[in-house]
Amino acid sequence: MKLTELDILNVDKELCRRSLAYFVQQAWHVLHPAEPLVWGWPMQAVCDHLQAITDGKIQRLIINIPPSFAKSLLVCVFWPMWEWGPRGMTWAKYISVAHNEELSGRDSLRSRNLLQSEWFQARWPVKLKDDQNQKHYFETMDNGFRQSSSMNVTGKRGNRILVDDPISVKESNSRSVIEEASRVWREVLPSRINNPKTDCFVLIMQRVDVNDPTGIALEIEPDKWEHLCLPMEFEPDHACQTSIFKDPRTKPGELLLPERFDASEVESLKSKLGPYAYAAQYQQRPTPLGGGIIKREWWKVWPNERKTPVFSTIIQSFDTAFSEKETADCTAFTVWGIFRFDGRMNAMLIDCWSERMDYPTLLQAAIREWNEEYAMKSNGYGYSIPRRADCVLVENKASGHALIPDLRKRGIGAVSIERNKQAGDKTSRVHGALPYLANGQIWLPESTKCDGSIAGWAEPFVKQLEMFKPGGGGHDDYVDSWSQAILYMRASSLLDVQEYANPVVDFEQPERKFVNPYS
Numbered sequence: 001m002k003l004t005e006l007d008i009l010n011v012d013k014e015l016c017r018r019s020l021a022y023f024v025q026q027a028w029h030v031l032h033p034a035e036p037l038v039w040g041w042p043m044q045a046v047c048d049h050l051q052a053i054t055d056g057k058i059q060r061l062i063i064n065i066p067p068s069f070a071k072s073l074l075v076c077v078f079w080p081m082w083e084w085g086p087r088g089m090t091w092a093k094y095i096s097v098a099h100n101e102e103l104s105g106r107d108s109l110r111s112r113n114l115l116q117s118e119w120f121q122a123r124w125p126v127k128l129k130d131d132q133n134q135k136h137y138f139e140t141m142d143n144g145f146r147q148s149s150s151m152n153v154t155g156k157r158g159n160r161i162l163v164d165d166p167i168s169v170k171e172s173n174s175r176s177v178i179e180e181a182s183r184v185w186r187e188v189l190p191s192r193i194n195n196p197k198t199d200c201f202v203l204i205m206q207r208v209d210v211n212d213p214t215g216i217a218l219e220i221e222p223d224k225w226e227h228l229c230l231p232m233e234f235e236p237d238h239a240c241q242t243s244i245f246k247d248p249r250t251k252p253g254e255l256l257l258p259e260r261f262d263a264s265e266v267e268s269l270k271s272k273l274g275p276y277a278y279a280a281q282y283q284q285r286p287t288p289l290g291g292g293i294i295k296r297e298w299w300k301v302w303p304n305e306r307k308t309p310v311f312s313t314i315i316q317s318f319d320t321a322f323s324e325k326e327t328a329d330c331t332a333f334t335v336w337g338i339f340r341f342d343g344r345m346n347a348m349l350i351d352c353w354s355e356r357m358d359y360p361t362l363l364q365a366a367i368r369e370w371n372e373e374y375a376m377k378s379n380g381y382g383y384s385i386p387r388r389a390d391c392v393l394v395e396n397k398a399s400g401h402a403l404i405p406d407l408r409k410r411g412i413g414a415v416s417i418e419r420n421k422q423a424g425d426k427t428s429r430v431h432g433a434l435p436y437l438a439n440g441q442i443w444l445p446e447s448t449k450c451d452g453s454i455a456g457w458a459e460p461f462v463k464q465l466e467m468f469k470p471g472g473g474g475h476d477d478y479v480d481s482w483s484q485a486i487l488y489m490r491a492s493s494l495l496d497v498q499e500y501a502n503p504v505v506d507f508e509q510p511e512r513k514f515v516n517p518y519s
Contacts, residue, residue: 332477
């Protein structure tokens with residue numbers, strides 16, 4: 001039996017109803033008649049996750065994917081119109097926001113153009129109210145609407161909150177921009193949803209900073225978000241897997257969609273953007289794999305089976321914050337034990353924490369830590385000699401202005417660190433401390449649960465230093481506490497950098513015995 005044009009149309013409508021991906025491929029020509037669609041599994045994965053929201057299987061979704069993979073079109077243009085058209089959800093309310101109103105307005109206009117096109121209307125004759133049909137806001141006859149605005153959206157509430165690039169790449173080095181976007185993400189957007197039990201959030205962005213909205217969401221509520229993270233080059237140790245998807249790539253460096261970006265084009269992007277911008281925008285990592293300035297592999301790990309060294313000096317280091325606001329840096333505290341090993345002086349991190357606190361709490365914490373005796377256990381192989389710190393370093397800034405004299409009044413050896421007497425700006429101070437780390441003189445204790453890994457309590461410290469990049473953007477309280485301590489050790493001749501002929505430590509060799517010639 002020969003199919004009529006009506007039969008073919010009905011089949012097409014049914015296929016569109018069943019599959020968002022099919023709908024996108026059929027509708028693409030309406031918005032881009034001269035630009036062929038380069039389809040691949042990354043776009044299919046995005047569509048599958050959006051359709052899972054429509055089917056009630058997912059409620060919160062983060063999509064991190066490189067530029068030029070149609071992420072804005074899929075999420076903010078095709079998906080809403082697919083729900084209104086093939087799925088008949090003309091009651092659904094969409095609020096689409098971006099870092100500026102022009103960007104969100106662009107996709108709003110595309111949505112309306114698709115809806116009012118001859119192709120769409122021939123299949124799903126959805127009508128808009130004449131008095132509610134504008135570029136940034138239009139409304140269906142069933143009171144569904146699509147509203148676009150900047151991040152500081154006010155007024156209506158929706159069933160779908162679509163957040164597209166909340167931070168401009170051009171402003172990604174601005175701490176104030178990142179903090180404001182994160183504040184809106186936490187404080188403003190959650191109140192724009194109608195029903196928290198059924199309605200959804202979709203966040204699509206390139207990673208620009210560790211404390212961007214993606215970072216905040218995954219830190220605060222990691223179990224509530226499906227995270228579709230698709231780097232340009234495959235990293236097996238960070239392979240994406242969600243409840244409905246697993247990255248099909250298997251080889252390190254395998255490209256996301258060679259038909260769209262081949263190897264030569266990727267290398268050109270790396271050259272033009274540099275390691276930080278490429279890692280953020282294309283690998284969805286705010287710093288390059290292995291760290292930026294501070295490399296993870298430079299840290300030495302002190303094995304559990306080896307007796308903890310006897311520390312000749314113990315130094316505490318505070319980097320105090322200006323305030324206890326949620327968006328402010330934390331007050332960071334690190335403790336360093338200095339010891340001789342294999343013919344040279346070394347330093348080991350033996351304690352650290354980072355918290356937001358008011359000044360009275362900070363003062364009490366500093367007093368408590370000064371009275372602490374440090375003696376690290378090493379799996380039954382013995383203890384280092386219990387002893388208190390020799391001095392506490394406090395940078396003379398922020399709440400440190402008050403902390404230094406208050407500690408001295410109590411007989412605590414507070415050393416005032418003047419920033420202008422150290423090695424210039426933050427990045428310069430980091431570079432001044434790096435030789436000791438790169439030379440294998442800075443140690444971390446080994447985890448008692450995972451051989452070869454660092455102790456779990458030290459992981460946040462290492463992660464923050466690994467994420468540090470010139471120009472800032474993320475929190476850097478641990479960075480300042482670390483560089484302050486290392487530079488003080490250098491100035492006090494407690495550490496020395498020298499040529500080291502054999503950087504590979506053989507832990508099977510017996511410990512050297514150091515004799516005091518004056519005893």
